[in-house]
Amino acid sequence: MLKIAICLLILGASDALFAQVYLQNEPFSHTYSIVARDPETGEMAVGVQSHWFSVGTVVSWGEAGVGVVATQSFVNKSFGPLGLQLLKDGKTANEALKILLRSDEGREVRQVAIVDARGNVATHTGDKCIAYAGHQQGENYSVQANMMLTKEVWPAMADAYEKSSGLPLAERVIIALEAAEKAGGDIRGKQSAALLVVKGQPVKNSWDDPMINLRVDDHTNPVEELKRLLKVYRAYEHMNKGDLAVEVGDMSLALQEYGKAQSMFPHNLEMQYWTAVTLANNHRIEEALPIFERVFRENENWRELTRRLPDAGLLDIKRKELKKILKLK
Known part of the structure; x- marks a missing residue:
């Protein structure tokens, strides 16, 4: 009922029926966002922040090889999946948007962006x-906002995004969101944020799409937390690359990638532990021992896990070597 009351103030009493029919069951997501495409990689992204719970489940939509959509203000949530389907059917972003708005009697309280x-x-x-x-639109991107504290929010986002060229798309999106906050942001404050990134080409398996899907559903500083999560994602990218290197027997590359991950999060026990396991599996027990010792000292559960790994085929070492590891203080 609060949403309807606010809308009635905006639209006036003569539009009461309009408000009741088209807004009663729709999310109230006033926010700022960016949709963007990296012309080098083809990757596309949506970044968003709002004083609304779990904004990423409402505003952000994307599909690899197709495009991205941000639907906000008094949200018509169907614009996400319908917009993507129109793009898949061969429509351009502009054609898709015109079709969506043509059939929506609530278009004047909507805000939508498509790349x-x-x-x-x-x-x-x-x-x-x-x-x-x-x-404000630019080459391969658009920034949009409503219910902002100042009218400088979206120009600040555009400026920050353009000045960060050369960085990965996801990081540029975060920089744009940070700029929005510095320019005043949502007049109500902040609560949730999300980052969605899809590949420029269709993926073979639907479960590999999107490539990045990070959400902060309820937080006192959601953009800062989203930035932290992206850093964690990047660190685990290095861990995954290290695992792939191990599979092909490239220990030098594996340890290089593991090292990059640990340099980003030096206190992460998980990263330290699997580095030690990899060293042990490659007959480098003496290098692995101090890492195991450090991890065990922090949390004894890792010692118990080590005891179980041989049965799962994840630790292939001699029995005496296993005993040596488990006896570490």
């Missing part, structure tokens, strides 16, 4: 979105 896999950009800010509201 397709060819880099086409389309954005709509309804005339009755709550001030300050607006958008």
Whole structure:
């Protein structure tokens, strides 16, 4: 009922029926966001922050090789999946947006942005979105916001995004979100944020899409937390590359990748532990021992896990070597 009451104030009593029919069951997601495509990699992303719980489940939509959509303000959530389907059917971002708005009687309280896999950009800010509201487009991207504290939010996002060229797309999106906060952000404050990144080409397996899907559903500083999670994601990318190197017997590369991960999170026991296991499996017990010792000292459960690994085929060492590891103090 709060959502309807606010909308009635915006639209006026003559629009009461409009508000009740089109807004009663729709999410109230006033926010700022960015949709963008990296012309070098083809990757596409949506970044968003709002004073609303779990904004990433409402605003952000994307599909590899197709495009990305941000639907916000008085959200028409169907714009996400329907917009992507229109892109899959061959429509450009602008054509898809026109079709979506044509069938929506609530278009004047909507804010929508689309980037397709060819880099086409389309954005709509309804005339009755709550001030300050607006958008700004650039090459392969659009920034948009509504119910902002100042009208400098979306220009600040655009400026920050353009000045961060050369960085990976996900990091550039975070920089744009940080700029929005510095310019005042959502007039109500902050609560949740999300980052969605999809590949430029269709993926073979649907479960590999999206490539990055990070959400902060409820936090006092969601953009900062989202930035931290992206750093964790990058560290585990190095761990995964290390695992792949181990599979092909490239120990030098494996340890290099593990080292990069640990340099990002030096106190992460998980990263230290599997580095030690890899060393042990490659007959480098003496190098593994001090790492095992350090991990065991922090948490005895890792010692018990080590005892169980041989039965699972994950620790292939001699019995006396296993005993030596388990006896570490």
